[in-house]
Amino acid sequence: MRYMGRMSARLAVVSFLALAPAIAMAQYLASWNDGTAKKSIVDFVTAVTTEGGPDYVAPADRIATFDNDGTLWSEQPMYVQLAFALDRVKAMAPQHPEWTNTEPFKSVLAGDLKGVAASGEKGVVEILGATHAGMTSEEFAKIVSGWIATAKHPATGKLYTQMVYQPMLELLDYLRANDFKVYIVSGGGIEFMRPWTASVYGIPPENVVGSSVKTKYELDNGNPVIVRLPAIDFIDDKEGKPLGINSHIGKRPIAAFGNSDGDFQMLQWTTAGEGRRFGLIVHHDDAKREVAYDRNSQVGMLDRGLDEGPKFGWTIVSMKSDWKQIFPE
Amino acid sequence: MRYMGRMSARLAVVSFLALAPAIAMAQYLASWNDGTAKKSIVDFVTAVTTEGGPDYVAPADRIATFDNDGTLWSEQPMYVQLAFALDRVKAMAPQHPEWTNTEPFKSVLAGDLKGVAASGEKGVVEILGATHAGMTSEEFAKIVSGWIATAKHPATGKLYTQMVYQPMLELLDYLRANDFKVYIVSGGGIEFMRPWTASVYGIPPENVVGSSVKTKYELDNGNPVIVRLPAIDFIDDKEGKPLGINSHIGKRPIAAFGNSDGDFQMLQWTTAGEGRRFGLIVHHDDAKREVAYDRNSQVGMLDRGLDEGPKFGWTIVSMKSDWKQIFPE
Numbered sequence: 001m002r003y004m005g006r007m008s009a010r011l012a013v014v015s016f017l018a019l020a021p022a023i024a025m026a027q028y029l030a031s032w033n034d035g036t037a038k039k040s041i042v043d044f045v046t047a048v049t050t051e052g053g054p055d056y057v058a059p060a061d062r063i064a065t066f067d068n069d070g071t072l073w074s075e076q077p078m079y080v081q082l083a084f085a086l087d088r089v090k091a092m093a094p095q096h097p098e099w100t101n102t103e104p105f106k107s108v109l110a111g112d113l114k115g116v117a118a119s120g121e122k123g124v125v126e127i128l129g130a131t132h133a134g135m136t137s138e139e140f141a142k143i144v145s146g147w148i149a150t151a152k153h154p155a156t157g158k159l160y161t162q163m164v165y166q167p168m169l170e171l172l173d174y175l176r177a178n179d180f181k182v183y184i185v186s187g188g189g190i191e192f193m194r195p196w197t198a199s200v201y202g203i204p205p206e207n208v209v210g211s212s213v214k215t216k217y218e219l220d221n222g223n224p225v226i227v228r229l230p231a232i233d234f235i236d237d238k239e240g241k242p243l244g245i246n247s248h249i250g251k252r253p254i255a256a257f258g259n260s261d262g263d264f265q266m267l268q269w270t271t272a273g274e275g276r277r278f279g280l281i282v283h284h285d286d287a288k289r290e291v292a293y294d295r296n297s298q299v300g301m302l303d304r305g306l307d308e309g310p311k312f313g314w315t316i317v318s319m320k321s322d323w324k325q326i327f328p329e
Numbered sequence: 330m331r332y333m334g335r336m337s338a339r340l341a342v343v344s345f346l347a348l349a350p351a352i353a354m355a356q357y358l359a360s361w362n363d364g365t366a367k368k369s370i371v372d373f374v375t376a377v378t379t380e381g382g383p384d385y386v387a388p389a390d391r392i393a394t395f396d397n398d399g400t401l402w403s404e405q406p407m408y409v410q411l412a413f414a415l416d417r418v419k420a421m422a423p424q425h426p427e428w429t430n431t432e433p434f435k436s437v438l439a440g441d442l443k444g445v446a447a448s449g450e451k452g453v454v455e456i457l458g459a460t461h462a463g464m465t466s467e468e469f470a471k472i473v474s475g476w477i478a479t480a481k482h483p484a485t486g487k488l489y490t491q492m493v494y495q496p497m498l499e500l501l502d503y504l505r506a507n508d509f510k511v512y513i514v515s516g517g518g519i520e521f522m523r524p525w526t527a528s529v530y531g532i533p534p535e536n537v538v539g540s541s542v543k544t545k546y547e548l549d550n551g552n553p554v555i556v557r558l559p560a561i562d563f564i565d566d567k568e569g570k571p572l573g574i575n576s577h578i579g580k581r582p583i584a585a586f587g588n589s590d591g592d593f594q595m596l597q598w599t600t601a602g603e604g605r606r607f608g609l610i611v612h613h614d615d616a617k618r619e620v621a622y623d624r625n626s627q628v629g630m631l632d633r634g635l636d637e638g639p640k641f642g643w644t645i646v647s648m649k650s651d652w653k654q655i656f657p658e
Contacts, residue, residue: 217568
């Protein structure tokens with residue numbers, strides 16, 4: 001009897017392990033409708049995690065990279081980091097009386113976005129220089145943390161950190177549960193993202209790759225600090241994404257996720273590698289639950305990816321039909 | 330009886346857990362002599378891993394950074410990467426007949442290191458440009474892997490990967506066993522180290538920070554490649570080390586390990602942080618078992634660190650008296 005009891009227990013364990021993948025699948029991706037997009041994700045993950053299978057990839061090489069703006073959180077009506085910069089100009093204005101007469105600051109303070117846009121690249125660089133440089137990295141992190149804790153999306157009134165895509169949060173969890181290392185590779189500022197990506201996405205600072213300004217190490221009354229300088233060091237967009245990945249990770253991802261043509265080269269680089277690879281583009285086609293935009297959008301333009309993605313075997317996700325839910329409840 | 334049996338088993342487990350730290354300590358750091366250096370390491374690790382203690386640090390923030398040359402492996406009589414560059418010049422010479430008449434290549438091919446040195450920084454840049462650029466990152470990784478698998482140290486005849494310090498390997502293991510994330514932060518080339526650090530130190534590519542050349546993403550007959558360009562992008566030495574850490578890790582380490590004044594700012598940055606911190610300098614004072622050098626050495630000069638390190642509370646390790654063994658057997 002005791003022997004049989006042990007055998008039963010062992011059989012139960014074996015049965016449970018055999019069922020585990022199915023259980024895991026039901027547990028994750030709950031906001032994804034059944035369809036080709038979800039199936040392509042599950043098929044890929046199953047293939048690269050099946051030991052002894054032809055597509056098996058060791059956990060150490062299960063690198064997945066995600067764009068942020070428009071892929072993990074909302075980028076409409078403007079990049080969140082731009083909203084941050086404009087808010088910072090307003091917050092800093094009392095210390096800069098000259099801004100009331102100087103572009104692009106005058107337009108920012110007047111809420112005139114067309115005027116800001118008219119100042120062109122020079123204006124953007126001036127706004128970034130004024131709001132993103134001249135402080136230490138630690139001071140900047142505190143400023144970002146304070147802002148992101150309270151700033152609201154202009155259309156929904158929600159915190160920006162609530163404007164994240166529930167199906168993508170589930171996808172991050174699903175990949176991590178399958179021993180993937182998940183990275184953000186974004187055109188956004190690396191030090192703008194790092195203060196909050198751990199709490200919002202479960203992605204720690206060391207797994208965040210982004211654009212950066214030049215920095216300087218110096219002593220401030222004997223206290224070492226890293227100062228942010230008003231000069232671009234690296235732009236992590238388009239061709240920059242594979243280079244940022246190469247610099248920070250040193251491995252080619254086996255899966256990459258984006259939503260705009262700024263992610264094209266990241267997906268190209270990822271899926272051109274040997275062995276089984278995966279590329280996915282989130283297509284913003286849901287005007288009712290979010291915003292519908294692609295080929296003609298100034299923010300997050302998706303044109304080439306729609307045309308060429310399918311040829312490369314990339315999965316195009318329709319937010320409208322593939323996602324049960326857009327934002328967390 | 331059955332109940333008591335279970336209780337005993339439970340007591341055994343509890344006793345084992347209570348003993349675990351002591352067991353862990355005996356298991357690791359076997360090549361370290363008992364003394365203030367070893368004690369300072371164990372005291373620090375115990376303090377930051379004791380839950381509820383005043384110095385407790387959550388695993389996510391247990392970041393430890395290690396210099397490579399002279400800290401994890403030998404840097405005498407010349408940096409290993411320089412030996413690699415000189416060997417590459419010799420290997421590439423048949424395709425460059427003009428080198429027999431052109432400095433600094435002429436001196437390299439003649440084995441005239443003084444002549445190479447006489448060519449100054451310009452010469453070094455030319456050698457690096459010829460040997461470290463003009464190929465893809467993947468091609469460079471293959472070249473490095475092939476070289477490191479066979480190249481021998483001129484004095485000992487051992488593979489360079491055998492010229493690593495056994496006590497430091499044990500220290501890496503000890504920290505990882507205590508849930509530290511261990512990084513290399515070296516003045517050496519990031520893509521020179523990444524091909525072999527996982528097998529030699531157990532440190533994966535994404536945990537390696539180093540100097541880099543500029544790179545370019547391009548299509549080679551439709552195949553995307555990352556090409557190494559003959560231009561320095563970042564020098565991860567001195568003030569560069571805190572900046573490299575900030576860029577790649579985005580957190581200030583709580584422990585840093587070096588051996589030369591090139592590591593001074595990394596240790597300064599690390600130990601100036603709030604809470605319990607740890608800095609350690611390996612002092613090469615063992616002429617018998619390795620090489621004795623410090624203040625007057627051209628490679629791995631240690632001067633300021635010897636004077637100021639103790640004031641900052643950094644541990645100075647005497648290779649002669651603190652290490653039972655230098656290299657693995």
